[in-house]
Amino acid sequence: MLADSLKKTIRTIHTNIAAKLPDYHSRPSQNYLVAEIAKTLAGNYHRTERIAVIEAGTGTGKSLAYCLAAIPYAKQHKKSLIISTATVALQEQLINKELPFFAKHAGIDISYELAKGRQRYVCAERLYNALLDDPSQLNFLATTDAPLSEKEQDLIKQLQAAYKKGTWQGDRDTWPSVISDNVWRLIQSDKHSCQRQLASHAHCPFHSARDRLAKADVIIVNxxxxxxxxxxxxxxxxxxxxxxxxxxxxxxxxxxxARDFSSASSTLVATLEWLEKLAKFNQKMANTISSTRATGLNFKLADAINDSAKDLKNVKTFFADNYFVFNEDNVHRFEQGQLPKGITHWVKDLKQSSANMLKFLTKMHDALTLDLSDGDVSKKVAEPILAESGLYLTRLDSFAKLWGNLSIEQSNPPHARWLKQLEYKNHVDYLLADCPIQVGYYLHDKLWQECAGAVLCSATLSALGSFDHFAFEAGLKPIEGVKYIKAQSPFDYKDKAVLTIPNISKEPNHKEFSDELVKVLPNYIKKDEANLVLFASYWQMNQVAEGLRKKGFSLLLQGEASRDALLTLHRDKVKNGKGSILFGTQSFSEGLDLPGDLLTNLIITKIPFAVPTSPIEQAQSEYIETKGGNPFLSITVPEAAKKLVQSCGRLLRKESDSGEITILDRRLVTKRYGKAMLDSLPPFKRKIEY
Incomplete structure (x- = not known):
């Protein structure tokens, strides 16, 4: 239960923060969230399952709410607080603005750090060795990278100098200019070679960053x-x-x-090529390791490489010799996730041989690491070999994961599996891929059943008035203790915005809908104001833009310049009183913040239904149909409803904002699912034309 002492602490911190926030005023919905989060984490609703799912509308102040409740609770119970986000923008907002403000004014001592993946950091030893004259130090690059240009070599010299002076801490994201992938692959930290136990790597930026994480009260991650x-x-x-x-x-x-993380893929011909190089490297590595530490490992690795290459050639020949129907994207999806019976025995063998390759190379890598640590092999000899070995281990991780996944014969639901034909000038290659279509079980077992507590929040977690779809997708459905909360936005939607659905003559499924948009959009665009027009596809956006430009409209079109450049032009035009018309697709419907006069007229051309074109989406639909369900109503409609809410959320970003929303899709009125979609939107004043 929530202790009185913690309640008092939270109230005190809230008072301290409120006194320092400019233009602060109490928000009932925010206060409600603070209380509900604190009670959930304290076990008021369930003794062991302490999870809250929160849908908080725009302007609720959810980030301050979870900081006010979760930070004091975590501090009092000696727990780490991990805040995970999906976008860099929110990470930067938390780490550069909200947490520094909180730490300064809360009245309690808290520390916070931003956690990044290892590959965002430089390896100091690899940076130092990057431009050595001895080519043997860099010979592994022949398997991956083009030679460095003179400009790239100059950049490495600048990085070396800045790191040595301490003006750069070795974080890729803090270097003021772009570091090309060709350069970064050469100097980035690698889990197989940049190991703390090696004296030359003990103080590399990645390890220093992890030391800071261990002491932090709050950790921001993606x-x-x-x-x-x-x-x-x-x-x-x-x-x-x-x-x-x-x-x-x-x-x-x-x-x-989670779905992306659980997937795996590998090309066949390209893999055979690097397996051949691995076979040569195997002997070179064996010659470097002390004989007592790696006796026989190279022979075992050689056998595993030969076994994998032989079976992989057979799989490649099977796909080349048999007829498969490929779609316009050169993809063939295996129905029900069932691979051809002709390759199943090779799949099982490849599962074993790929696991063996990974195991034996790992042991050889560890043996050489020990040799280096003990001084039995010089750093000059061992470092480049460990770097090359690390590259192969990374590839083998992915390779073994694919064949391990593919060897799962029956699963419910099945995995999505597909073959993509890759055509080059000299040859044809095949990409073989596997992805689970549901990952709720993974999150349930790995996260929700293991954590001390969790708060999940977003402006769009429910669909059509229910949390059921998200709960199922996220693995929360079986957990009875989950507290589901809806916090209403403090915005007065009816006074601030009007939602209009015009009576236009054609619906989006009509072949002349694009022409209809060209005809009617001039009636709803306000040339002297800030307009955002959202489309469901690039194709339709470009077609409509061409038609409107012929009518004399000046447009800012997504894809014709970078996102930042377009938004800068948009802001400049609005601030100079010229008005602006910004055209964008679905990616502009989320994370786009144009408050005040920067957006007063929002037009949504059609409901953002996703067309199931990817193998994963097709496999999901197929599975639902086999269970007697309707994939359109089960997946497509709920997902579109959430996206429509996100799209409408672009208009009102602050309580003082106002404007108009026009949706040019009559299906919200003519279809049965339309009413449920309309009811899921904020309570704008509605104007439906008949």
Whole structure:
């Protein structure tokens, strides 16, 4: 139960923060969230299952709410607070603005750090060795990279100098200019070669960053890094789940990130090529390791390489010799996730041989690491070999994961599996891929059942008035103790915005809908104001833009310049009183912040239904149909409803904002699902034309 002492602490911190926030006024919905989060984490609703799912409308102040409730609770119970986000923008807002303000004025001592993946950091030793004259130091690059240009060599010299002086801490994101991938691959930290136990790597930026994480009260991560830690068993990159409270902000992205993380793929011909190089490297590595530490390992690795190459050639020949129907994207999806029976025995063998390759190369790598640590092999000889070995181990991780996944014969639901034909000038290659279509079980087992508590929040977690769809996707459905909360936005939607659905003659499924948009949009665009027009596809956006430009409209079009450049032009035009018309697709419907006069007229051309074109989406639909369900109503409509809410959320960003929303899709009125979609939107004043 929530202790009186903690209640008092939270109230005191809230008072301290409120006194320092400019233009602060009490928000009932925010106060409600603070109380509900604190009670959930304290076990008021369930003794062991302490999870809250919160949908908080725009302007609720959810980030301050979870900080006010979760930070004091975590401090009092000696837990780490891990805040995970989906976007860099929110990470930067938390680490550069909100947490520094909180730490300064809360009246309690808190420390916070931003956690990044290992590959965002430079390896000091690799940076030092990057431009050595001895080519043997860099010979492994022939397997991956083009030679460095003179400009790239100059950049490395600048990086070396800045790191040595201490003006750069070795974080890729803090270097003022772009570091090309060709350069960064050469100098980035690698888990296989940049190891703390090696004296030359003990103080590399990545290890220093991890030392700071171990002392931090609050850790900011992205969803991918959170999943990476869970994949390793939890408590490897981040603190142990059992010792952590998780705040999952922008939580509607979590299932998709988990799905991406669980997928695996590999090309066949390209893999055969690097396996051939690995076979040669194997002998070179064996010659370097002390004989007593790696006796026979190179022979075992050679056998595993030969076994994998032989079976992989057979799989490649099978796909080349048999007829498969490929779609316009050169993709063939295996129905029900069933691979051809002709390759199943090779799949099982490849599962074993790929696991063996990974195991034996790892042992050889560890043996050489020990040799280097003990001084039996010089750093000059060992470092480049460990770097090359690390590259192969990374590839083998992915290779073994694919064949391990593909060897799962029956699963419910099945995995999505597909073959993509890759055509080059000289040859044809095949990409073989596997992805689970549901990952709720993974999040349930790895995160929700292990953590000390969790708060999941977003402006769009419910769909059509229910949390059921998200709960199922995120693995929360079986957990009876989950507290589901809806916090209303403090905005007065009826006075601030009007939602209009015009009576236009054609619906989006009509072949002449684009022409209809060209005809009617001039009636709803306000040339002297800030307009945002959202489309469901690039194709339709470009077609309509061409038609309107012929009519003399000046447009800012997504894709014709970078996002930042377009928004800068948009802001400049509005501030100079010229008005602006910004055209964008679905990616502009989320995370786009144009407050006040920067957006007063929002036009949505059609309901953002996703067309199931990817193998994963098709497999999901197929599975639902086999169970007697309707994939359109089960997946497509709920997802579109959430996206429509996100789109409408672009208009009102602050309580003082106002404007108009026009949706040019009559299906909101003519279809049965339309009413449920309309009811899921904020309570704008409605104007439906008949």
């Amino acid at each position: 969803h991918s890094l959170l999943l990476a830690d869970l994949e390793l068993g939890g408590g490897v990159i981040l603190p142990e789940p059992a010792d952590s409270i998780y705040v999952i902000d922008e939580a509607h992205h979590l299932p998709q990130v």
